[in-house]
Amino acid sequence: MDMKTSSGKKLGLKEKYRHMTRGLDWETSYQKREDVHPLVEYEGIKIHDWDKWEDPFRLTMDAYWKYQSEKERKLYAIIEAYAQNNGHLNVTDARYLNAIKLFLTGISPLEYMAHRGFAMAGRAFPGAGPRVACLMQSLDELRHAQTQIHSLSNYNKYYNGFHDPAHMLQRVWYLSVPRSFFDDAVTAGPFEFMVAIGFSFEYVLTNLLFVPFVSGAAYNGDMGTMTFGFSAQSDEARHMTLGLEIIKFILEQDPDNIPIVQRWIDKWTWRGYRVLTLVGMMMDYMLPKRIMSWKEAWEVYFEQNGGALFKDLARYGIRPPKWLDQISFDKDHISHQAWATFYQYGAIADFHTWSPTEDELDWLSAKYPNSFDKYYRPRLKFWREQAEQGNRFYNKTLPQLCQTCQIPMVFTEPGDPTKICYREVDYQGEKFHFCSDGCKEIFENEPEKYKQSWLPAHQIYQGNCFPEGTDPTAEGFDPVSKVLEYYNIGFGQDNLDFEGSQDQKNFAKWRGMATSNE
């Protein structure tokens, strides 16, 4: 956009953008500011001058439409070609699809939540700069939710487990982990939301969340997923800039903000890290062609890159997040502990699990020399032997869940991988259970919030996860089948082992049709 004023003076980009955003804003006088923007005070964050906000990306709407529409055009052309060409038959192995099921049910509905959350944040902030940035991100997040569902729509036509993502997110046991993370963020105030999602999630952890799925797709011949991932890249770059800008802005405004922000960084790094357990498991166990191990990813993207970031933030008085020692110890363990959990509970999940092949076990041994052979390989071998004898193990007892992160209590003590870690707190005459010091402390800071957690295992035991009209006292009542019905998980289609699944059979048959004349 080339713009001159009629007097012939050409405006600079910055100047021009000022007229296009903050120049539009005014101090209301018919309504009080605290009535127009009632949510900016209650978290205790002090902002003295909203104009100190540096707009991280100066994008006017016309430029936004122009740029984004070009990306949309390309993306949808590829989605269509991929579908028409039965691109799904080009993935490395049908097991790979389960990683994408995890993405579609665990991540895409969160992109939607981010859309609404950024609309809330944009509405809440009185400054023109943050408002525009948040609303543009809200629009982008809608894009991501929709391009993902559109890209994966074709997989849903041919494979199980993809068919009801938003429904499952609100019901299925393990999906309460990512869902409660986002529910937690949007029920916080606007500043905490920005630190939680804009900074911790989009900036600090994005290379550990979004990137492994997209790289995994690229490594495994999944052009559908890869394309929406790459198409979102420039949006994500804008979002990362916003995440960093918001944190610097808050910290620079008032020293009283520092301890509040520090507590949020501690909390959201830990919350985010717990959600990343699912990604770690995906990277180590679910990709037929692996990118790198979870441990390597943590070292590169958090310890090295994150380390540099926190060094930079030190000048504001911010220290690195709490519990990093534990995370560093746990990096040898959590992906294995998570996979073991999903393997056991494979009857009530919407994707398949399996016994890793011998080659894969060797890869894991090489990547995890300190832990895998000693603690995890023997168990996987035992389960495989049992499965081969027709005793595939399915755990039928529901696990205890952590009140904060909602992950089953399967993680071990920091420093002792042979002992499950339990923590508890008495609050208002009730006992609450936690998987870690981090989750316990987060609860203790806001017990009124976390006592509300909708814990799937508890809810099943309370009879709240059966289809309407179910009579649990009826003869022959089978709770598992009723829970699956409530989840809309098709028994023998969406769940159980990959070995013998419809996905496995169909993929083999269709690939045969596409590559031979039989």
Add this chain to the structure above:
Amino acid sequence: MQMDLRTVSIQPLRQTFSNIARRFGDKPASRYQEGTYDFQSTVNFHYRPTWDPDHEIFDTARTAIVMADWYAFKDPRQFYYGAYTLARAKQQEAAEANLGFVENHNLVATLDADLRQRATDLLLPLRHVAWGGNLNGASVCAYGYGTAFTQPFIFQAMDHLAIAQYLTRVGLLLGDESLLDQAKASWMNDDAWQGLRRYVEDTFVVKDPFELFIAQDVALDGLLYPLVFDAIVNDVFASQGGTAISLATQFMTEWFKETRRWADATIKTAASESAENKALIEKWAGHWRDRAAAALRPVAQIAVGDQADTLIAEQVEQFNARLAKAGAQV
């Protein structure tokens, strides 16, 4: 002759997602459907908002409008992100060409001084009205219920921002930066603008998302856009040698024509749901229409003097007819 290109054909297991199949049967679904229906969570929320503990994160009780199914709403434009963005990209190309044409041919110089002044005085403070529309769009998108209802409001929010930005460019065609400052001063202080500013600021504290939709997108936009951009700019100004202005604001004319269809469909769906909804919509629409008409009178006078009353009466009449067609008598 038809070409018979072949691809390996595999029988799909299902045509669409289960939630779409529950609503429409298992048949091929549109991108609008798959990208819209049931995306927003409705059950088993984990925590109440710390900023609004009386409600769930998404809660039907935030509005007095009652719907058996909030997915009864349907955007007749079938806008999901992709369709929206492609449509707007095309419009921005046209807008760019128009603004470029006005600029390159220095058409502003062809306006007589009085017309130029009136156009400046009328159009530039409207930047702030559009900026208000941006905030209100964000509100309804944030606190409304159900993607079919809320999704169009992020588009409205960003469209209003775009309009504020286009008006800024019109301002810079008509003069220089100082015009923008003068326009803001008028918006803040001139009597002619205070009714409208009060209106806009009062909408900022409307909590009910549906009422806010009526106040902003139905009543205010529904009177302001046809009045300013059709009746005044395209008719009166054009007849006074001001086609350049009409060209520079064509985006707004087209935009209103298009978004009106969506607003009408939204009213129609809610009003036909129940007599209670209909009565509420009529009450809100009547109230905000009267306020908007009154607030716009001195603004129209800036541009057309004594003609303002007639023009506004015509607009109100058309507005009433439009709402009657959508099922609300005001």
